[in-house]
Structures are given as structure tokens and as C-alpha cells.
Amino acid sequence: MIQLYLQTGILILMVITGVAALLVDDLLAAIILFSAFSFFAVLIYLTLGAPDVAFTEAVVGVVSTTFFIIALNGLRRRCSK
Amino acid sequence: MKLFSYLSLGLMVVVLFATAGGLPVLFDKNSPAAVNVSPRYIEESHRETGSPNFVTAVLADYRGYDTLGETTVIFTAGVAAVLLLRTGRKNGDDSGVDGE
């Protein structure tokens, strides 16, 4: 039963962070909210009993966050020129 | 157009909520995904593949061809991303040469 409540809470947090990542204006804040979304996905995979998928999701979240931040750096440099 | 997208979104929500009740309960031993091929993997995979981990046995041995396709997909996606990023950069650099 506690697992059901845990999963419901994590899913609600996932929806909140996903919608906030879409709606927020600052790009860096959107990236960080997206990585929070990815972390909640990791938690939900762990509660579902799939550590393999959770590990993959964690690693892909790190890689995508790094790429987003590098692209944001390049964008800022190009815009400020 | 906006009305159409909202209507289709609402329809999607209705369909998802209506069908979510029919999903099998979590960790149910009699759900359709667990009765057909999973017991065979659990019982026989250690003897057939020698691997102590089901996931590795399925991923690398039973579905090895699938993993080959997955690797090819990753490579193709990477090549496509590199090609797209390169052309965009070249067009952007025509205005001002980057002093590296």
C-alpha cells in the first residue's frame, strides 16, 4: 500500500516538473527542471523493480543535461557576439 | 486548429483514463506479460546461457539481434545529429569567422 502512495506522489511530482519545464521562461531553469523530471523517472523505475532501466535513465539524464548546458553556453556566446 | 488540438487532447485523456482500469495489477503473476515467455527465461536462462543475470541473458543472448539493431539505431542517430549540427554551424560562421 505504501508503494502505491509513493508511486502516486512521484508521478504527481513528475507531472509538475514536466509542465513547469515547458512553461518556465529561463532556459537554464528549464534544463534543471528537466533533469529533476529525469530523476523522478529514475525513482519510479526503482519502485517498479527495474534497476537496469533506472540506471540507464540516470545515465541518459546526465548526458542530456550536459549536452543541453553545452548548447546553452554556445547559444549565449553566439547571442552576445 | 487550436480547438481541434484541445479536442484531440481531451479525447486522448478520456481514452487513457477509461483504459487504465483494465491494466493488470503490478507484480501480478497471472498478467499476460508474465505467463507466456517469462517463466521459461527465469527457469532455463541460467542453464542455456550461463549468465547469472536474466536481463543480460535476454539482452545479449535471446535478443542479441535486437541489440545489434539498437546499436545501429544509436549510431545512425548520432551521425544524423552530427550532420545537422555541422551544417548549422557552417551557415552561422559565414557572417563572422570564428577566431579560434
Added chain:
Amino acid sequence: MNRRFGSVVLDTAFRYLVPFILVYAVYVLIHGEDSPGGGFQAGALFGIAIVLEHLVHGDKAFLKIPGTWAVAVAGGGALFYGLIGLFCILSGGNMLQYGMLPLMQDVVERHVLGILGIEIGVTICVMATIVAIFNALTGREDLL
């Protein structure tokens, strides 16, 4: 591209983080058969280590796959996987039937070596793909 990526704290933290990420990636690759993990995760960890090394050290980085070579290395990883499957066919088995590899006497050891081989192929492919996208993002493919 020798300018700093982040602040002093970030650069120092990345500098100490990279060796641990490499060791963990090797552990995930080698031990992936017994525990969660495998080729894809190990490749992503290797890619992250190389990207962080680039970000901290710039062109003087210790680990680098220069320019468009990264794409070729990624194709080489996928080719390595396919060649193992082809090798199984040539030695008389089905595609990816590791028991037919002419390596050891024991069938189980052949299986383990075959699985390790294809995971190394996946690792190389994923790592080089990540480095290739990073090179294209930062405009480093001119270094060839």
C-alpha cells in the same frame, strides 16, 4: 577553446571526478553480467568522462577522440558487434550463437566472452557517438 567552462569549484570537482567515473565505467562494463549495467551504461559513462575532461582541460585533454574520427570509431563499435555475429556464422553456428566461437574449450566461457565482446562493441559505439555529438556542438571537428 582554452577558456574555463565553469567556476574554479566546478573545474576542480570535475578534475577529481573524471578518474572515478572511468573506474566505475570499467566496473559497469566488466561486471555488467552479474549486476545492473552493461554496454550502454558503460559507454555513456565513458562518454561523460571524456566530455568532462574536454570541458576542464580544453585542447590539452588527456583523453580525446579528435574531430570526425569519433564518428568512424562509433561505426567501428557497431561493426565489431556485427563481426562477432558473422564470426559465429563462419564457425558453423547461427548468428550470435556464442557457443560456436572457436576461443576456449568450455561452452560457458565462450558464452561469457561472446557477451563481453558484444558489450564492448556497444560501449565503443555509444561512447564515440556521445563524443561525436559533443565535438559537433562545440565545433571541434576542425581539429582533424
